[in-house]
Amino acid sequence: xxxxxxxxxxxxxxISETEALEPHTLAEAKxxxxxxxxxxxxxxxxxxxxxxxxWELAEAPVRLNIIGSKWxxxxxxxxAGNVIWYKTRLIAQGFSQVPGVNYFDMxxxxxxxxxxxxxxxxxxxxxxxxxxxxxxxxxxxxxxxDREVIYMQQPPGYHEPNSSHLIY
Numbered sequence: 001x002x003x004x005x006x007x008x009x010x011x012x013x014x015i016s017e018t019e020a021l022e023p024h025t026l027a028e029a030k031x032x033x034x035x036x037x038x039x040x041x042x043x044x045x046x047x048x049x050x051x052x053x054x055w056e057l058a059e060a061p062v063r064l065n066i067i068g069s070k071w072x073x074x075x076x077x078x079x080a081g082n083v084i085w086y087k088t089r090l091i092a093q094g095f096s097q098v099p100g101v102n103y104f105d106m107x108x109x110x111x112x113x114x115x116x117x118x119x120x121x122x123x124x125x126x127x128x129x130x131x132x133x134x135x136x137x138x139x140x141x142x143x144x145x146d147r148e149v150i151y152m153q154q155p156p157g158y159h160e161p162n163s164s165h166l167i168y
Contacts, residue, residue, distance in 0.1 A: 026156045
């Protein structure tokens with residue numbers, strides 16, 4: 001019983017330490033001593049989004065459902081628990097979307113567990129070495145049809161000055 005409590009306590013402490021590294025909102029990130037590091041990765045994310053042509057500023061049609069947006073922050077750590085890089089993503093608050101209006105289909109571009117098992121089994125059988133890479137902005141390669149125009153608010157804290165435009 002005591003060992004279970006110690007294990008559970010250690011897990012809670014580890015989660016709390018990780019959460020302390022990651023702000024939950026842009027306002028919280030701006031109050032932190034490491035704000036300049038978070039600001040740099042926000043600018044990189046915005047640059048990636050712009051280079052991919054994922055949006056343009058436009059006036060929102062009247063009575064249209066506008067999707068909110070927010071920043072999600074992650075502090076990536078090595079095995080020793082040291083922060084090795086900061087990462088942020090601008091996400092749409094999809095919970096405000098209406099089926100058949102704001103979206104028609106849902107897709108998750110991830111590998112199925114069976115496919116991963118197969119690749120690992122083949123690599124083990126052939127004594128191959130595997131590597132992992134992170135392709136920056138890979139999620140931006142999806143394409144919307146003409147029916148799939150989505151209006152989203154500008155990123156929190158990064159509004160075009162003197163503009164009521166929205167991103168879509």
